[in-house]
Amino acid sequence: MGSMQTSVQGWHTAITPLAVLIVIVLQVLALKAGWSQELAPPQLNEEFTKQEKIYRSQGADVPSGYVTNRGLSDYAQLLPSGFCDALARLGNSDRWLDIGAGDGQAILDYYRAQYDAAAENCGRSGTRARAVAMSIEDRRTKKWQLEAAILGGDRIQYVSGKRLREYSREELGKFQIITDVYGGFSYTEDLSRFVNQVLSLLEVGGSFYTLVQNVGLENGKGKANSSYQTELVDSAGRDVNVCSWLKQTPCVQVGCESKSDWDSPTELINIRKLCSDGSVAHTNLLKYEAGNPPGRHFQLEP
Numbered sequence: 001m002g003s004m005q006t007s008v009q010g011w012h013t014a015i016t017p018l019a020v021l022i023v024i025v026l027q028v029l030a031l032k033a034g035w036s037q038e039l040a041p042p043q044l045n046e047e048f049t050k051q052e053k054i055y056r057s058q059g060a061d062v063p064s065g066y067v068t069n070r071g072l073s074d075y076a077q078l079l080p081s082g083f084c085d086a087l088a089r090l091g092n093s094d095r096w097l098d099i100g101a102g103d104g105q106a107i108l109d110y111y112r113a114q115y116d117a118a119a120e121n122c123g124r125s126g127t128r129a130r131a132v133a134m135s136i137e138d139r140r141t142k143k144w145q146l147e148a149a150i151l152g153g154d155r156i157q158y159v160s161g162k163r164l165r166e167y168s169r170e171e172l173g174k175f176q177i178i179t180d181v182y183g184g185f186s187y188t189e190d191l192s193r194f195v196n197q198v199l200s201l202l203e204v205g206g207s208f209y210t211l212v213q214n215v216g217l218e219n220g221k222g223k224a225n226s227s228y229q230t231e232l233v234d235s236a237g238r239d240v241n242v243c244s245w246l247k248q249t250p251c252v253q254v255g256c257e258s259k260s261d262w263d264s265p266t267e268l269i270n271i272r273k274l275c276s277d278g279s280v281a282h283t284n285l286l287k288y289e290a291g292n293p294p295g296r297h298f299q300l301e302p
């Protein structure tokens with residue numbers, strides 16, 4: 001009995017610190033991944049793992065729909081109409097952040113326009129703002145490395161290895177323009193946190209330009225059936241379009257251009273920050289299916 005007690009106690013003292021350590025490690029992992037305090041259910045975990053594979057894919061393994069080399073002319077076509085003019089108005093010490101920049105081609109094109117008369121007209125002006133390309137995976141090309149070396153200093157920067165939400169405001173600083181072309185806005189599993197982080201990184205008066213495809217449009221046109229890649233419902237389960245959700249936010253002005261005649265209904269979105277205290281209504285993730293972009297269902301908190 002005595003020896004039994006000793007061995008049970010021994011097991012206890014060995015397991016308790018181990019159990020505590022496991023719990024701590026799991027919590028840290030969950031927080032790193034951005035799940036709101038809870039651990040993701042196994043099915044979600046599977047989808048996140050598949051998604052991670054898409055991000056990390058290289059060469060022939062990159063799925064054909066995962067395009068990472070769109071240039072500035074593509075950005076001009078895909079982003080809301082004021083984007084090119086806003087880019088052209090930036091001064092030498094202003095800053096542009098491209099979230100989900102892939103190869104960073106749009107930023108390279110923007111800088112090339114300085115010395116190449118045939119280059120894209122979007123954003124063309126006498127001065128160039130400083131630009132930061134952000135990507136989860138490092139997709140810098142030789143062209144990027146060369147241009148960064150020629151320009152020197154911090155004219156163009158490439159940050160990778162984590163998601164937008166994992167950066168502190170001090171690490172990134174503030175920006176006059178933030179863009180996102182099939183980047184974090186289309187891929188994140190935590191939409192409200194993503195938008196709030198964007199808002200916190202914008203200067204007052206600055207703008208966020210993005211788009212989201214296969215989504216319920218503000219103008220009510222688009223697909224007859226309501227199964228979209230990105231879906232949003234209110235707390236009672238009723239459909240909400242992304243624009244009307246964003247338009248409830250204080251301190252911002254939201255412009256939406258509904259493209260119901262594109263291959264898939266797409267909303268082009270411009271969010272202008274008017275003052276510092278705006279944050280969007282919280283979204284919870286209901287469903288996530290890996291893809292390019294992934295399928296996501298969100299529910300608004302009451």
Ligand SMILES: C[S@@+](CC[C@H](N)C(=O)[O-])C[C@H]1O[C@@H](n2cnc3c(N)ncnc32)[C@H](O)[C@@H]1O
Nearest residue numbers: 068069070100101102135136163164183184187
């Ligand atoms: C399909 S690529 C688009 C690249 C580029 N914008 C283009 O149009 O060619 C998606 C990019 O978004 C990035 N991305 C996805 N979610 C992100 C997040 N939460 N934070 C930062 N980058 C993200 C990926 O790492 C990748 O660079």
